[in-house]
Structure formats: structure tokens, C-alpha cells
Amino acid sequence: MIKIVKRDQPSKAIFFFTPVLAIFLTLIAGGIIFYILGFKPFEALKFFFIVPIADKYGFSELLLKATPLCLIAIGLSFCFKSNNWNIGAEGQLTFGAIVSGGVALLFYDQEGFYILPIVILAGAIGGMIYASIPAILKTYFNTNEILVSLMLVYVSKLILDYLVVGPWSNPEGFNFPETRQFSDSARLPLLFEGLRIHAGIFLALAAVVISWFVFYKTYLGFQMKVSGFSLKTAKYAGYKGKKMIILVFLISGACAGLAGVGEITGPIGQLHREVSPDYGFTAIIVAFLGRLHPVGIIFASLVVAITYLGAETAQIFMQIPKYTGQVFQGMILFFLLASDYLLFFKFKLIGSKK
Amino acid sequence: MNTNLKISNVTKIYPGCVANDDVSLEFNSGKIYALLGENGAGKSTLVKILSGVVIPDEGKIYLNKNILKLNSPSDAKKNDIGMVFQHFNLFETLSVFENLIIDSDEQRENLKEKIDTIMKKYNFSVDLDVPVLNLSAGQKQKVEIIRCLIRSPKVLIMDEPTSVLTEQETSELFLSLKKFSEEGILIIYITHKLKEVMQLCDEVAVMRRGKLVSVSQINNENIESLANKMVGQDLKTIKKKKENTSSEQLIKITNLNFTSEDPFETNLVDINFSLNRGECLGIAGISGNGQSELFQVLSGEIISNKNSIEFNKNFIGNLNPQERREYLMAFSPEDRLEQAAIPQMAIFENVALNNFKSSNFFNNGLINESKIKEHSKKIISEFNVNTDNIDLKSQFLSGGNLQKLIIGRELITSPDLLICFNPTWGLDVGAINYIHETLIKINEQNKSIILISTDTDELLKLSDKISVIHRGKLSKIMNAEDVTSEKLGILMGGGN
Numbered sequence: 087m088i089k090i091v092k093r094d095q096p097s098k099a100i101f102f103f104t105p106v107l108a109i110f111l112t113l114i115a116g117g118i119i120f121y122i123l124g125f126k127p128f129e130a131l132k133f134f135f136i137v138p139i140a141d142k143y144g145f146s147e148l149l150l151k152a153t154p155l156c157l158i159a160i161g162l163s164f165c166f167k168s169n170n171w172n173i174g175a176e177g178q179l180t181f182g183a184i185v186s187g188g189v190a191l192l193f194y195d196q197e198g199f200y201i202l203p204i205v206i207l208a209g210a211i212g213g214m215i216y217a218s219i220p221a222i223l224k225t226y227f228n229t230n231e232i233l234v235s236l237m238l239v240y241v242s243k244l245i246l247d248y249l250v251v252g253p254w255s256n257p258e259g260f261n262f263p264e265t266r267q268f269s270d271s272a273r274l275p276l277l278f279e280g281l282r283i284h285a286g287i288f289l290a291l292a293a294v295v296i297s298w299f300v301f302y303k304t305y306l307g308f309q310m311k312v313s314g315f316s317l318k319t320a321k322y323a324g325y326k327g328k329k330m331i332i333l334v335f336l337i338s339g340a341c342a343g344l345a346g347v348g349e350i351t352g353p354i355g356q357l358h359r360e361v362s363p364d365y366g367f368t369a370i371i372v373a374f375l376g377r378l379h380p381v382g383i384i385f386a387s388l389v390v391a392i393t394y395l396g397a398e399t400a401q402i403f404m405q406i407p408k409y410t411g412q413v414f415q416g417m418i419l420f421f422l423l424a425s426d427y428l429l430f431f432k433f434k435l436i437g438s439k440k
Numbered sequence: 441m442n443t444n445l446k447i448s449n450v451t452k453i454y455p456g457c458v459a460n461d462d463v464s465l466e467f468n469s470g471k472i473y474a475l476l477g478e479n480g481a482g483k484s485t486l487v488k489i490l491s492g493v494v495i496p497d498e499g500k501i502y503l504n505k506n507i508l509k510l511n512s513p514s515d516a517k518k519n520d521i522g523m524v525f526q527h528f529n530l531f532e533t534l535s536v537f538e539n540l541i542i543d544s545d546e547q548r549e550n551l552k553e554k555i556d557t558i559m560k561k562y563n564f565s566v567d568l569d570v571p572v573l574n575l576s577a578g579q580k581q582k583v584e585i586i587r588c589l590i591r592s593p594k595v596l597i598m599d600e601p602t603s604v605l606t607e608q609e610t611s612e613l614f615l616s617l618k619k620f621s622e623e624g625i626l627i628i629y630i631t632h633k634l635k636e637v638m639q640l641c642d643e644v645a646v647m648r649r650g651k652l653v654s655v656s657q658i659n660n661e662n663i664e665s666l667a668n669k670m671v672g673q674d675l676k677t678i679k680k681k682k683e684n685t686s687s688e689q690l691i692k693i694t695n696l697n698f699t700s701e702d703p704f705e706t707n708l709v710d711i712n713f714s715l716n717r718g719e720c721l722g723i724a725g726i727s728g729n730g731q732s733e734l735f736q737v738l739s740g741e742i743i744s745n746k747n748s749i750e751f752n753k754n755f756i757g758n759l760n761p762q763e764r765r766e767y768l769m770a771f772s773p774e775d776r777l778e779q780a781a782i783p784q785m786a787i788f789e790n791v792a793l794n795n796f797k798s799s800n801f802f803n804n805g806l807i808n809e810s811k812i813k814e815h816s817k818k819i820i821s822e823f824n825v826n827t828d829n830i831d832l833k834s835q836f837l838s839g840g841n842l843q844k845l846i847i848g849r850e851l852i853t854s855p856d857l858l859i860c861f862n863p864t865w866g867l868d869v870g871a872i873n874y875i876h877e878t879l880i881k882i883n884e885q886n887k888s889i890i891l892i893s894t895d896t897d898e899l900l901k902l903s904d905k906i907s908v909i910h911r912g913k914l915s916k917i918m919n920a921e922d923v924t925s926e927k928l929g930i931l932m933g934g935g936n
Contacts (some may be wrong), residue, residue, distance in 0.1 A: 305802040308792065311785070318779045321741045322771065323793045324762025 091434050100428050105375050105382070108422035109389060115417055125404060133403055134396035134414075144395065146281035150353065151394045154179070154345035154362070156387035157290040158369035160297045161341025163378040164334040167301070168310040169317060172335060174220060174235025175342040176366025178213040180242040182343020183350045184249065185212025187357040190272040190350070191254060191265055201271040206289075206347050213343020214336045216242065221335035225328040231335075239366070250357055264358035274352045286348030293341055298380040310334065342366060363394065371419045390415060443469035443504060443594040443626045445490075450499030452485050459485035460496065461650040469594070469626040472617060474637040474658075477647035478670055478727055478894060483630050486647070487597050490628075491523040492516035503594070522588030526600040527704075528580050532573040536566055536583050544590055551590070558589050562616050577703060578609030585616070595626045602636060603728075604703045614640050632670070632726055634663045634933040646670055664929030670726065671896045671932075686717045690888050691857060696748040696757075698737050698912075706730035706912045708737060713907065713917055717856070720879070720889040722903030722920070726932050727894045730912035732774065735861045735892055739771040740764045752856065765796050770850035772860035776839065780846045783835030787827070787845065788816040790834050796853040815852065823848030824874065840871025847878060858882060861892045876902060896928060910934045 116134070117127035139148045158175045165172040186209030193201045220234040247263070256266045274284040301307040309330055313320040320327060349361050372390050376382030397411025445467045452460040459482045467473050477483040488494040490501065492510035501508040503519055510516050516523065530539050537552070544551055555568065564582050572580060581601060588596055598617070602610045617640065621627050629641055637644055637658065644661060646653045646669040653669050691714065698708040708730050715721050725731055736742040738749070740761040749757040751767055761771060773779045781790045792801045792812045801812050816830040823844045827837065834842060843863065850858060863879070864872040879889055879902055892909075893899050899906060906923050908915040908931035915931050 303807055305805045305807060308789075308802075308807055311789075312782060312793065315782045315784055316778055318775070319782055319793065322739065322761055322773055322779050323795065324740065324760040324765070326760070 089434050090431050093430055093432050097429065097432075101377065102382075104425040104428060105377060105386065105422060107425045107428075108375070108418055111421040111425070112414060112417045115421070116414055119410075119413070120406075123406070125406065130400065130404060130406065133400050134410075135392055137403070138392065138395035138399045143281060146278070146283040147395055148388065148391050149283045149287055151391035152387040153287045153290045154348055154365045155369050155372045155390055156383055157286075157293050157345040157348070158342045158366055159372035159376060159383045159387060160290070160293040160380060161338035162369055162373040163297065163376075163380075163383065164300075164310065164337045166314075166373055167378050168313045168330060168334050170221075170224075170331055170334055171232045172217065172220065172235050172338050173232055173370060174217075174237075174239050174366070175338065175345075175369055176362065176364060177235065177239035177242040178216045178339040178342035179346040179349075179362050179366045180239070180246055181216035181346075182209040182211075182213035182339075183346030183357065183361045184242070184246055185209060185215075186343070186347045187265065187268075187350050188249075188254070190268040191357075193272055194266045194269050196269060197271045199271070201269065202274070202351070205268075205272045205351060206344065209343045209347030210340040211343070213339040213341070213346065215339070217335040217339025217342070218332065221332045225331050246357070246361065247359060250359060254357065256356075262358075265356050267356050268351060272351055273355060274348065282353050284348070284352040286344075286352050289344050289348060293344075294380045294384060301380070306330070306333070342369075345369075368415055371415055371422075375418060375422055390418070393418075443624065444502075445595055445626060446502040446505075447486070447490070448500045448502065450486070450489060450496045450501070452482075452489065452494060452496045458650045460489070463499070463647075463650075463652045465645055465652065465655065467595075467626055467628060469624050470621060471642040472621050472627045472629055472640055474641035474644040475628060475630045475647065476632065476634070476637055476644055476666060476670060478632060481647040481670075482650040483647050484599065485650075487523065487599055487628070487630055490516065490521060490595075490597060492521075517591060520591065520594040521597065522591060522593035522595065523597045524581065524584045524588060524599065524601060526603055528584055530572045530580055530583060533571055535569050535571055536575070537568040539572055539583060540568075540587055540590065543587070546590070554590055555586060558586055562589075562619060564616075576609075577604040578606065578612070581605065581609075581613070593625060595628065596620060597628045597630070599630045600632075601629070602631070602633065610636075632728060634666050634670075634726075637666065638663060663933035663935060664926055667726065667929040667932045668925060671894060686886060688717045689714055690717045690719075690752060691715050691890075692750040693738075694748055694750070696737060696744055698733055698742060698744065700733065706733055708733050708912045711737075711914050713914060715857075715888050715890065715905070717888055718883055718886040719904045720883050720891055720902050721917070722899035722906045723890065723892045723909055723914070724896060724899050724906060724928055724932060725894065725909035729909050731861065731892045731894070731909060733912070734909060735771075735773060735859065738859050738890065739769075739773070762795055765794065765853070765855070768853070768856040770794070770853065770855035770858045772843075772846055772850055772858065772863055774861040774865065776842050776846060777835075781834050781842060784833060786831050787820070787825075787834050787837070788813050788830040790845065791816040791819060791830075791849050794849045794853065799853065819845065819848035819852050822852070823878070838871075840867045840874070843867060843871060843875060847875060851878070851882065855887065857888045857890065859890045859892070862894060863891070864893075864895065864898060872898075896925065900925075908932055 113131060117131055120130035121127045138144050158179065162172060162175055186205045189208040190205045216238065219238060220231040223229040223234050224231045250263045250265055254265045256264060274286050277283050277285065309325045312323060313325065313330065345365060346361060350357055354361065368390060372383060372386045376386035393411045393414040397408040400406040400410060401408040447463060447465045450460050450463045463486060475483045485494060489496050492513045492515045495511060501510060508519055540555060541548065541551055546554065566579050566582050601613060605613060617627055631637060641658055644658055645655045646666065648670065693711055693713050696708060696711040700707055706729060737744055740759055744757045746755045746758040751769065754767055756764055756767055777783050795801055799815060801808055813830055820827065820830065825841050825844045825848065837845065864875050882889060891899065891902055900920065903920045905917050906920050907917045908928060910932065
């Protein structure tokens with residue numbers, strides 16, 4: 087008979103194994119779904135996960151998608167590690183894009199090396215401003231940051247909508263809901279001729295290194311670790327809880343804002359309605375799949391980025407709706423949460439005794 | 441019909457603690473039974489066993505001579521055992537009626553009729569259509585009671601029912617309980633409030649550290665005798681050698697108040713005391729009377745009025761624990777595993793929780809790991825923590841070793857005042873002795889201690905002055921030599 091027993095302590099090996107298990111189970115479940123839909127499971131999975139990244143262009147696209155996911159997830163890991171549930175990164179991304187886009191539009195007919203840094207900075211500040219709203223409401227008015235940050239997502243999208251349709255719309259744009267093209271000085275440089283991967287990837291890599299340093303080498307990281315384990319202990323140690331809450335929200339907002347900058351000054355080059363295919367939400371999955379660890383997040387962002395690409399490939403070649411990508415993202419999170427059960431429990435074979 | 445409930449040799453062992461040690465008890469209907477004990481005495485585990493929430497390792501339960509199989513709460517319900525828990529199990533956003541119908545098998549109409557009858561009979565007035573969140577604590581409890589009564593239970597178990605009730609609601613509850621009892625429902629009443637036991641119950645069973653200490657008729661008991669049984673009856677007269685304490689005042693608390701928003705917490709009312717250098721002030725009391733709140737106010741986890749705490753001639757009531765540490769205070773909270781230390785972190789990381797500035801654990805926001813480790817090694821050797829691996833996660837330390845580590849961490853900065861809360865709770869004799877010796881040594885170095893403890897022996901052994909906390913109020917401060925066990929017993933029960 088198999089019995090489920092509680093572990094004496096969470097297993098470290100299992101801690102890093104469950105994300106892999108979750109991905110594996112997602113593949114199996116995905117195969118089954120494809121089969122039910124009448125496709126050959128292996129072929130479909132191949133179109134989903136291998137074909138999209140089989141060439142140079144595909145690989146560049148993978149990195150392009152993984153960049154914002156990684157950047158946002160790194161920011162979120164600051165919040166999640168300290169028990170702050172910011173799920174509004176999508177809004178912070180959008181608002182960062184709005185602010186940096188606004189600044190870029192000011193310079194639309196100018197060139198100069200100084201423009202890009204200002205635009206990038208504006209995006210980070212925009213994200214921070216937007217993240218400070220749930221943070222301040224949480225610390226001073228006891229609101230729930232989950233609700234506030236989530237609802238602000240929709241507010242930011244409506245603001246963006248209003249701007250690109252109204253005051254910021256391109257005067258020569260035949261009423262399309264989009265702004266002017268930014269000047270080349272406001273664009274992140276491309277890394278390779280003919281590929282879309284741009285310098286934003288360095289922002290993400292920098293975020294990975296910085297966050298690793300903060301988590302493991304600084305007092306702030308230590309305080310976050312303690313608060314994550316026990317808020318009671320943090321209080322007893324005398325950590326300034328409110329300041330830390332605001333700080334982690336600002337960091338997280340800045341990262342999301344930068345991801346927004348990367349989108350509009352990288353592949354898009356202007357503001358329009360859809361600056362992000364829900365990177366801000368998907369990054370939550372990335373953060374947890376990566377175990378809130380900087381290196382884990384790199385791998386997780388690559389895995390999840392494939393689902394974006396795979397969905398498109400599968401739609402083009404097999405006429406599978408591209409929303410299947412979201413199904414895969416959902417399944418990854420679902421299986422991750424389910425297999426986390428193994429962190430605390432284990433199966434034990436016991437002899438049948440009566 | 442007479443109901444007889446019998447608990448026979450019940451034992452329940454949790455890792456590291458025997459919650460119920462061979463407990464046997466017998467109850468008969470027509471009487472109200474009190475199950476009395478401190479927090480952690482095992483009474484909650486026992487009632488959880490009776491209500492099917494916890495399955496005992498050994499022992500049997502009989503209802504009217506029939507053996508009961510209680511593997512789940514629904515088994516208890518089927519066998520006519522009703523239970524009202526201390527924390528309500530109600531859906532806040534659903535109406536009262538919806539809450540009642542959820543776990544009932546009756547038809548809507550029948551149920552309504554039944555509820556009406558019950559409400560009329562016992563004079564309950566609860567509006568069935570309002571959402572539960574609009575009800576007072578007393579009304580919520582009535583909903584819970586009605587939920588039990590619908591099933592016409594033979595046994596009704598009440599777990600600390602008055603902890604959230606007002607005086608008025610409490611007396612209403614007592615009237616209802618007496619009525620239930622007259623109607624033949626067997627009532628088991630769990631509490632640590634002595635007055636209520638004297639007021640309400642016919643028989644009282646006292647538990648301590650998982651064991652049944654005594655069963656007696658209420659007529660043969662009084663508040664003091666019960667208090668002594670609860671906290672350990674051998675109030676020995678070992679006292680520490682009286683040192684010449686200085687007359688220099690170290691800390692003075694003036695008109696300190698704390699009003700909590702949480703109904704499960706105790707408000708502190710007008711706390712006033714002062715303490716000289718080299719003295720140990722013991723604060724006695726039955727747990728749940730405001731000790732935890734007092735500790736938090738003194739440590740700075742709860743910030744209060746700046747002028748209410750004067751320490752070393754500085755007013756520090758508005759400072760947080762870290763800032764208070766810089767004025768040479770140190771704190772050892774009650775909960776070792778959830779507050780004083782983080783079990784999942786290494787020993788040296790736990791040492792860094794006491795971020796005393798001149799320890800230089802953190803420079804310019806960076807972790808100075810070598811400094812922390814150096815410090816940790818010092819603590820481990822000076823305070824006899826039985827390990828030499830400071831990278832070990834602290835969950836692998838025994839309770840005694842962990843407590844030594846915590847006390848060591850707090851004392852290594854040589855503070856003027858150590859505030860500790862139940863420092864020896866759950867430790868073995870060896871560790872207890874070590875902690876006691878350490879505390880005596882601090883006093884000898886002309887440093888002061890505030891010792892909040894529910895262990896009377898410990899208080900009498902270590903304190904120079906003793907005060908008793910009851911319902912958030914502090915009694916006047918007495919010299920330890922003048923204190924007798926009887927006096928403490930009376931004060932702990934709320935007498936004068």
C-alpha cells in the first residue's frame with residue numbers, strides 16, 4: 087500500500103526538482119489535449135516547442151520574449167520573497183511604457199545620444215510611480231495589495247487606450263490608434279542585423295546580477311528573507327516593515343517599467359494599444375517556476391517564452407488556436423502548485439499488515 | 441435518558457510533545473464539566489479527539505458503553521457530539537440561515553421550523569437573513585450553538601467560549617448552558633478562566649502538560665486551589681540569594697495602555713511599574729491575560745506613547761525593537777520557532793537577527809558574514825550551545841539549545857535589561873537549570889530582568905519583585921519574600 091506521509095522538513099532537492107516535474111507533466115497533459123483535439127501529440131509538441139527555436143531567427147525571437155518576462159519576474163521576486171503580493175506588473179509595465187513613450191514622443195524629431203537614457207529612466211520611474219500606489223495604500227491604509235495592484239492594471243490599459251486614440255495619436259496616422267514612430271535615438275539598438283533581439287536583454291541580465299547580489303549579499307536581502315519566512319520575526323527584529331514594503335514595490339515597478347520600455351523602444355518603436363501580450367501576468371508564473379531565484383528565473387523565462395512562440399507556430403502550421411499558449415502557461419502553474427505538495431509530503435510504501 | 445461519555449486511556453503524541461498522556465475521564469449528563477488547563481496543557485487536543493478532528497494514538501472513547509469510532513468530524517456529528525470551537529467556523533458573507541443549511545440534511549422548511557423552535561425555547565434572537573459578518577461575536581456563537589442544537593446532540597463541547605464575549609453575553613451564555621444541562625445534554629466546558637469554572641460548572645478536571653492532574657467536585661475547590669493545580673502545585677520556596685540591589689532606577693513604565701483591534705487579544709490597562717538595576721521583576725499570571733501584549737509593548741513590537749516608557753533616563757516608548765536594542769535592551773520572546781528564531785535559517789543567520797550596531801553585522805547595507813560567524817562561534821561556546829556547526833539550520837537544534845542560542849544572542853551585547861517571556865517553556869530540566877543560572881548571573885552583574893512567565897516555581901525562584909497580570913491589569917508590585925503561593929493564586933484568579 088502507498089501512504090502519504092508528511093516530510094520532517096521540505097526537501098532541498100525536491101525544491102528544484104518540482105519545476106522540472108511541472109514542465110514534464112505539462113508536456114504530457116499538452117500531448118493528451120492535442121490528441122483529443124485530433125492532432126498527433128508528438129508532432130504537435132514538436133511544432134510547439136522545437137520548431138519555433140530551431141533557427142537563428144527563432145532563437146532571437148525566444149530571447150526577445152524571454153527578456154521582458156525575466157526582467158519583470160526578477161522585480162516580482164523582490165516582492166514575493168518578502169511576502170508582498172504584487173500581481174499588477176502588467177499595469178506597471180503599461181504605465182512605464184506610457185511615461186517613457188511620452189518622453190520619446192517629445193523627442194520624435196530629434197537625434198542625440200542622450201535621448202535613449204532619458205527614455206529608459208522615464209520608463210523605470212513610470213513603473214515605480216505606478217507600483218507605489220498599491221504600496222502606499224497597503225502600508226498606510228491597510229488595503230490589500232493583490233486587489234489594488236490587479237485593478238490598476240485595467241486603469242493603466244484604459245489610460246494608454248485614451249492616449250493613443252486621443253491626444254497622442256499620430257497626426258499623420260489616418261486615425262489608427264497609435265502614436266508617431268519614435269526617433270532612432272530613442273530606440274534600443276539591435277544586436278544583430280536582421281534579427282529583432284535588442285539591447286534590452288542587457289537590462290534583464292543586469293537585473294539578474296543585481297538581484298542576486300541584493301538577495302544574498304545585502305542587509306535588504308536578509309530582511310526580505312526573514313520577512314518571507316516570518317513577519318512576526320521581522321517585527322521582533324525591528325525591521326522597518328513599511329519602508330521595506332514600499333522599496334520592494336518600487337524595485338518591482340521599476341523592473342516592469344523597464345520591460346515596458348524594452349517593448350516600445352525595441353520591437354514596436356511607438357505606442358499602440360497592445361504594448362504587452364500579458365507579460366506582466368505571465369511573469370508571475372515565471373517567478374514561481376524559477377523559484378524566485380535569479381538563475382532559476384532565467385531558465386523559467388526561456389521555457390515560458392517558448393509557449394508564446396509555439397502558440398504562433400502551431401497556429402500557422404497546424405491551425406491550432408494560439409490561445410493554446412495560455413493553456414500551456416496555466417498548466418505549468420497548475421502542475422507546479424500541485425507538485426509542490428511533494429515539498430511537504432512524500433509517498434511511502436508500506437507493507438500490507440492487517 | 442442518561443448519557444455517559446467515557447474517555448479511556450487516551451494518548452496522543454506529537455513530534456516532540458506528548459499532548460495527551462494516558463487520559464481517562466468519565467462524564468454523565470445532567471452536569472456541566474469543566475476541563476481546565478493552561479495553554480498547551482492538552483485540553484484542546486482532548487476535545488479535538490472527542491470531535492473527531494484528531495485521532496488518538498491509543499485509547500478508546502465510549503458513549504453509553506458503546507465504543508465510538510471517531511475518524512472525522514462527521515463521525516462525531518453522527519454520534520450526537522456537538523462542538524463549538526473558540527474560533528468560529530462560519531462563512532462571513534453568507535446569511536445566518538445559509539450557514540445553518542449548509543451542513544444540515546433537512547428540508548428548507550423543516551429546518552426553518554426547527555430553528556424557530558430552538559430560538560423560542562432558549563430565548564435566542566438572531567436575524568436569520570443578515571450576513572454573518574454583521575453579527576457580534578456573541579451572536580455568531582449563538583449561530584454555532586444553534587447549528588449544534590439542530591442535531592439534538594447528547595454531548596455539547598464548548599472550547600473557550602467566552603474569550604470573545606462581553607460580560608453580558610457571557611452571562612447569557614451561562615444561562616443557556618445551564619438550561620441545556622437541565623434538559624439532559626452533557627456539557628463539557630473548556631477554559632482556563634477559574635472564575636467561570638466556579639460560577640458555572642459542577643465538576644472540574646484539571647490538565648497539566650498532557651496529564652490529567654485531578655478530577656473533583658466544584659464544592660471542594662476554590663480559585664486558589666484550582667490555580668495551583670493548573671500551574672503546578674509544588675510552589676517551592678527556593679529563592680535566589682538576595683543580592684544587594686542598587687537603588688538606581690533603570691526602567692519606569694507610566695500609564696501604559698494598549699487597546700487592540702483584535703478581539704482575541706487582551707487590552708492592557710494603565711500599566712505602571714519601575715525596576716532598579718540588578719533586579720528581576722517577575723510577572724505572573726495565567727496565560728492569555730495580556731502577557732504577550734505586555735511583552736510586545738515592552739519590546740517595541742507594539743509602539744506606544746513616547747513618554748510611557750523611560751529607560752536609562754531616555755523616553756523610548758515610540759521606538760521599535762531594533763532602536764531599543766541600541767539603548768541596551770534585549771528581548772527573548774515566548775515563541776522560539778515562529779518569532780525568536782527562524783528554523784529554516786542557519787544558526788549564524790539567526791544570530792544576525794539581533795542587529796546591534798556595534799556588532800557590525802551589516803556595513804553600508806552589506807552583510808558582513810565573517811563578523812556574524814565570528815560572533816556566532818562566541819555565542820555557541822559561551823552559552824554552551826551543543827553544536828560546533830554554525831551553518832546548521834536552527835531547526836536541528838533541540839529546544840534547549842535553541843533557547844540557549846537565543847538568550848546568548850540577546851546577552852552577547854551585554855544589555856542593561858533582558859525581557860523574557862516563558863524562557864523555559866517546554867525545555868528539559870537540564871536546559872531549564874542552565875537558563876535559570878544564566879538569568880541569576882545577569883542580576884549579579886547588576887543588570888535587570890523582566891521575566892514574564894506562567895511558571896510560578898520559576899518566578900519564585902528568580903524574582904526580586906513579583907506582580908500578577910490579570911485581564912491586562914497589573915497588580916501592585918510585591919517583594920518576592922512577602923509572596924506566598926496562596927496570594928499568587930488569588931491574584932491570578934482575579935481576586936484581591
